[in-house]
Amino acid sequence: MPIKEQVPHEKGIDHTIDMSQEGYLFIKNRVDKYKSDIFETHLLGEKSICIIGEEAARIFYDSELFQRNGAAPKRVQKTLFGMGGVQSMDGAEHLHRKHLFMSLANSHHQNQLSKLLMDKWISSVSKWEDEEEIVLFDEAKYILCWTACNWAGVPLLESEVKERAEDFSAMVDGLGGIGPRYWKGKIARSRAEEWIGGVIEDVRSGKLKVEESSPLYAMAFHRELDGSQMDTQIAAVELINIIRPIVAISTFIIFSALALHDHPECKEKLLSGNDKDFEMFVQEVRRYYPFGPYLGARVKKDFTWNKYEFKKGMLVILDIYGTNHDSRIWDNPFEFRPERFKERKHNLFDFIPQGGGDPAKGHRCPGEGITIEIMKASIDFLINKIEFEVPDQDLSYSLERIPTLPKSRFIMSNIRRKV
Ligand code: HEM
Numbered sequence: 001m002p003i004k005e006q007v008p009h010e011k012g013i014d015h016t017i018d019m020s021q022e023g024y025l026f027i028k029n030r031v032d033k034y035k036s037d038i039f040e041t042h043l044l045g046e047k048s049i050c051i052i053g054e055e056a057a058r059i060f061y062d063s064e065l066f067q068r069n070g071a072a073p074k075r076v077q078k079t080l081f082g083m084g085g086v087q088s089m090d091g092a093e094h095l096h097r098k099h100l101f102m103s104l105a106n107s108h109h110q111n112q113l114s115k116l117l118m119d120k121w122i123s124s125v126s127k128w129e130d131e132e133e134i135v136l137f138d139e140a141k142y143i144l145c146w147t148a149c150n151w152a153g154v155p156l157l158e159s160e161v162k163e164r165a166e167d168f169s170a171m172v173d174g175l176g177g178i179g180p181r182y183w184k185g186k187i188a189r190s191r192a193e194e195w196i197g198g199v200i201e202d203v204r205s206g207k208l209k210v211e212e213s214s215p216l217y218a219m220a221f222h223r224e225l226d227g228s229q230m231d232t233q234i235a236a237v238e239l240i241n242i243i244r245p246i247v248a249i250s251t252f253i254i255f256s257a258l259a260l261h262d263h264p265e266c267k268e269k270l271l272s273g274n275d276k277d278f279e280m281f282v283q284e285v286r287r288y289y290p291f292g293p294y295l296g297a298r299v300k301k302d303f304t305w306n307k308y309e310f311k312k313g314m315l316v317i318l319d320i321y322g323t324n325h326d327s328r329i330w331d332n333p334f335e336f337r338p339e340r341f342k343e344r345k346h347n348l349f350d351f352i353p354q355g356g357g358d359p360a361k362g363h364r365c366p367g368e369g370i371t372i373e374i375m376k377a378s379i380d381f382l383i384n385k386i387e388f389e390v391p392d393q394d395l396s397y398s399l400e401r402i403p404t405l406p407k408s409r410f411i412m413s414n415i416r417r418k419v
Pocket of ligand 1: 086087105248250291353354355364365367368370
């Protein structure tokens with residue numbers, strides 16, 4: 001009888017601390033060490049199976065084999081996701097809720113958002129011209145918060161923008177944090193849910209009139225599969241599930257600015273670039289730089305993959321960052337090279353910065369089109385609408401911190417409009 005090959009099993013009681021110390025590279029470090037795209041470890045006191053790569057993503061997105069309910073740790077739900085949102089749903093209820101998100105992220109909405117955003121970027125320049133320097137990450141957060149709320153139909157006073165933007169940002173930052181970072185994210189979420197819940201109630205009662213085509217209206221009056229109206233708190237969670245990630249695109253904008261700074265040849269190309277050049281650059285930023293680290297799901301029924309027996313209820317973690325840097329998929333993955341996207345064949349499982357599979361049928365992010373258009377508009381603004389200097393600063397970022405950013409948050413000085 002042939003000896004059954006063993007899937008590597010990491011020794012030790014629990015590796016949650018290693019994960020929080022190694023950050024984005026936790027899975028990749030072990031995959032490289034064991035030379036296996038699957039290994040077993042213990043995280044948060046539970047046996048966990050870590051997987052990486054295209055084939056791994058393909059099984060992870062098989063909704064016959066995996067479910068999301070019960071997969072996300074409570075701490076992630078209390079900061080990033082919110083309780084009762086689309087991320088933890090399965091089956092027909094999930095698809096029905098997801099349809100709502102897909103309809104709010106279509107090309108019409110993408111265009112609306114990128115136009116609103118470009119106008120806001122441009123109108124902000126005169127203020128910056130009077131300042132010695134600005135921190136791009138902060139400005140991007142505020143501008144995106146203003147843009148997202150205006151687009152969604154959520155009333156937001158100019159005086160409130162900073163505070164609300166910081167709350168959306170803190171929910172994302174709370175994701176990998178313990179102690180103060182976690183608490184900041186949790187408090188920010190409670191405050192935002194109370195605010196948005198109040199706005200939804202005002203729309204439902206008629207106190208606040210909004211256009212029927214707006215995301216706020218759609219969320220307020222969405223009917224569940226059984227015909228009932230969403231609970232106010234859940235409607236708030238879901239509206240936040242659109243506004244928060246739009247604000248989070250500030251991270252990709254900062255990494256885009258960093259890439260333009262580190263690769264002047266790319267900037268040169270985009271100065272006279274067409275849409276395809278912008279597209280390739282944006283895709284490479286989303287592949288190369290770290291943002292979403294891992295995804296978790298639970299096994300729905302027993303099955304075998306790669307000689308490993310997955311048992312119902314097991315926790316499985318898919319490595320996003322590692323798959324986007326998998327040398328079986330990407331030639332020299334740690335090189336920033338937008339041209340790699342020139343002839344690339346469409347594949348739903350090998351490039352997964354915002355998840356894999358078909359977004360209408362599974363959990364892949366519905367907001368990739370929005371993300372790409374917002375990034376393109378912001379890069380166009382940085383390259384073609386303004387001139388600026390990049391003073392000395394620490395632009396390094398740590399792969400150990402989740403989520404991460406260049407330490408200086410990208411400081412710009414001597415900003416002026418291009419004539
Ligand atoms: C900064 C850019 C973004 C990143 C890095 C990102 C990343 C992700 C990732 C990794 C997932 C999980 C996929 C999965 O569970 O399989 C996800 C899901 C989701 N994203 Fe995004 N996202 C971004 C922008 C957006 C935008 C602009 C929207 C607004 C429409 C959005 C809304 C959502 C929603 C609602 C889900 C849950 C989908 C589901 O569970 O079915 N995201 N995103």
